[in-house]
Amino acid sequence: MPADDIMMDCEENMEKAIEHLKHEMRTVRTGRASPAMVENIRAEYYGTPTELRGMAAISVPEATQLLIKPFDAGSLKFIEKAINDAKLPITVRNDGKTLRLILPAMSQEVRKKMVSQVKGFSETAKIHIRNARRDANKLADAEQKGGILTEDQGAKLKEDIQELTKSYESKVDEAIAKKEKEIMEV
Structure with missing residues (x-):
């Protein structure tokens, strides 16, 4: 060689x-929200563990918030359960159509x-x-x-x-x- x-x-x-x-x-979390914090979390989707980035649009409306809008409204409860199971230091708010994740100050x-x-x-x-x-x-x-x-x-x-x-x-x-x-x- x-x-x-x-x-x-x-x-x-x-x-x-x-x-x-x-x-x-x-x-790794900095002081700002980032989709990378949750995009690899897996949720049950029709019996198959699927990454959140494949199930929903993840955006950052504010520096300390993430907005998750599922492509399929029926998967919202599965996504919420997966995020809660991940035990992230965040507050999850469900409005029936989207999830708003609020990050506390570090x-x-x-x-x-x-x-x-x-x-x-x-x-x-x-x-x-x-x-x-x-x-x-x-x-x-x-x-x-x-x-x-x-x-x-x-x-x-x-x-x-x-x-x-x-x-x-x-x-x-x-x-x-x-x-x-x-x-x-x-």
């Missing part, structure tokens, strides 16, 4: 770690817990990035032993892999800092 292919595979794996981190962070203690949760996500992402580096370095060693890469090419490839690792770790740090700032805003 040429050095370019090893670098591309490594970068692809690191990019997947960043995408997963962004996905995880979308579910205390400083809750905000700090959210920040620590986000930091846990960052550690997981960094572990995946370092695993991608380890795998790429193993491939580089194998190619060098197999005579496909010279010693100099192998050393250069490992340097490039390390630089790539540092750049992706800094992307994680930037994303986490931004999310922390959002969480701590009042």
Whole structure:
């Protein structure tokens, strides 16, 4: 496997770690309401567990509210039950046609817990990035032993892999800092 292919595979794996981190962070509550908080909750729909985003339109009419309008009016009670079962810290109001979810103000203690949760996500992402580096370095060693890469090419490839690792770790740090700032805003 040429050095370019090893670098591309490594970068692809690191990019997947960043995408997963962004996905995880979308579910963390900041001071504002976000459809991502509830869209993956599953409700019974004709005997099949279905994600809310497939059953209803989810919008944000105000910073601390979510409005859920089911595509099928008959599914409203199932959606309400699923949200209540999820034990989210929200108040659910049912007007017969839509659900209005009201988010309480976040205390400083809750905000700090959210920040620590986000930091846990960052550690997981960094572990995946370092695993991608380890795998790429193993491939580089194998190619060098197999005579496909010279010693100099192998050393250069490992340097490039390390630089790539540092750049992706800094992307994680930037994303986490931004999310922390959002969480701590009042």
